[in-house]
Structures are given as C-alpha cells and as structure tokens.
Amino acid sequence: MSWLFTRNKEEEPTSKIDSSELQVPTEATASDILSGSEFDPAKLHPLADLDKPLDYLLIEEDALSTLPGDSMAIPSRGWQDDLCYGTGTSYLSGLAIGGLWGLNEGMKKTKDITSTRLRLNGILNGVTRRGPFVGNSLGVLALVYNGINSLIGYKRQKHGWENSVAAGALTGALYKSTRGLRAMAISSSLVATAAGIWTLAKRSFTKRLN
C-alpha cells in the first residue's frame, strides 16, 4: 500500500532555508551575468533588450481584486471568486439552517413512532425536505446578488455600501417578480436591508482585523 499512503516515508527537511538568503538584493542584468566572458551585451543584438533588468518566470499568484472601495471578507481575485465564495457560503449555511429546521420538525413528527428505523427515516425525510429548500433559495439569492453586485462595481469602478444595497434591492425584486408589485417591494426591501447589514458587519470586521 505504499503507493497509496506516503505519510510514513515523509521526512522533515533537515535544515530550513532562511528566507532572507533567497532574496536577491538587486535585479541582475545581462551584463552582470555576461561579465567576465568575452561577450559585451551592449554590442549584442539591440532587439534583445539586454540593458534592462532580466525577466524571470512569473510564478506569483494572480493579482487580487484591485477595485477601490469596500474591503472584502476574504481575499478575492475577481468577480468569479466573489460569486463562488458568496454562493457557496450562503448555500451551505442555508443547507445547515434548513437541515436543523427539518431535524426539529422530523423529531416532533415522529415522536410517537417506536421503531428506530422508521423514526430515523422520518427524521431524514424532514431534513432532506427542508434543508435543500432553504439552501437552494439562499443560494439563488446569493448568486443573483453577487452577480449584480459585481456588475455594478464593474460599471462604477468602485465598491461601496450603495452597490450592495442596490444589488440587494434588485435581487429581492427579481426573486418575487412573478408575485406582483407588493411582494416585490417587500422582498426587495428585505434583501436590501440584509445586504446593508452584511456590508456594515463586513466593514467593522475587516476594520478590526487591520
């Protein structure tokens, strides 16, 4: 089974490399490398641009999001990261909340059943009935909210609480768009409030962190 598990064979590196030793004090140029040899970089081909500092392979991570404005809850590389993390977190928390709700409901409904198997089945039915419902609703809300929020941020070239509240209002209106104006207004204001509270909470959290 050694092809499957390697933990036992793993060895601790005997000497840790000091990170300060790795840093090159100045940027090397072609003349530094070619000095001592017969080649003069100034006389080599002019198109090769050998006077400038040398380019190394770029192995850094992608740049983080550069839009000014609201700080993120987590480092983000752009709208895809915002969308995926926002949707994933909302969906998962919705699943957990709905699961607890379904658990509670299932426990209450199957109080009188003595058979363990039937009771377990009833409770699981409750969990799988409520969990995905809440999770799906929250996930779709977060998906649309994050999409609109990123779009507004892209159009305005900055983030801010106005963006979040506007995105929340649009999301809520879209969510209940088949139920008439009254329901749209109610859900719009609810989601906008939630978005505003989330922005404030995020801001205070990241401010304390910095």
Next chain:
Amino acid sequence: MASADHTRDPCPYVILNDFGAAFSMGTIGGAIWHSIKGWRNSPPGEKRISAIAAAKTRAPVLGGNFGVWGGLFSTFDCAVKGVRRKEDPWNAIIAGFFTGGALAVRGGWRATRNGAIGCACILAVFEGLGIALGRMNAEYNRPVAPVIPDAPASGSTSAAPAAV
C-alpha cells in the same frame, strides 16, 4: 505527476469555492435548460409563463444537486489529500468513490456500493482523459534542441561577434 494548482485556493477554503461554483453552474445551466424545456412543452399562449415557472421551480433544484455533488467531492478530495499527502489522479478517484457512495447511502448497501464504484469509474475516465490531453499537449510543445552554429575559428575571438 500532477502538481499543486496555484490558481486554486488552499484546501479548506476551496470547498466553499467549489460548492459555489458547482451550484452556480447547475443553477445557470438549469435555468437555460428548463426554460427551453418549459417553452417547448406548453401550449401556445402559455409558453412564456410556463418557461419562467419551469425555470423557477427546477433550476435551483438542479443547482442544489450539482452543488451538493461538487461540494461533497471537494470535501472528500481535501480529506484524501490530507491523509495521503500526495497529489495524483488517485485523489480524485478515491474522492469520487466516497462521493458516489455518500450520495447513494439512503438507498441501501447495494446502491451505495454501485454508486461509489460508478462514480469512481467516471472520475477515473476523467483523470485518464486529462492525462491523455496533457500528453498530447506536451507532444505538440516538445522541446527542440537549438541548432548550434559552427564554432568560430580560433584567433577571431578578439573581434566582437556582430550579431548572435
């Protein structure tokens, strides 16, 4: 073999990312799919409203199924990586085995076994395809030894080379 992918986040956090990505994919794809299906399967005059209704009811469910699969797979993938301390195609296959089993666990032992094996096979095919495509790409970009020009005649070293 496969090395760490630096475009993805480190392990515990990437689960949330994968959950969201899978859910979004399922929801957006499901919205397109079910609105077209609802449009086609309804009488004229009700096409628009039934397309919207079908997309509203079915797209989040499809998204949820996608999301649960992707999130569970990512969770198992991270767990397997943590246990094995290795990055190779077996991670995905083992994670697929557990995912398929976990999703079918309510159908009894046979369903769990079949789901696990089927899912592992699908992922083995995916990983194999990935390796094959990687090999093909590597074949296209095979490193070619540069043509070395003849050594300059001795004695002319004092003259600077005009253009290399």
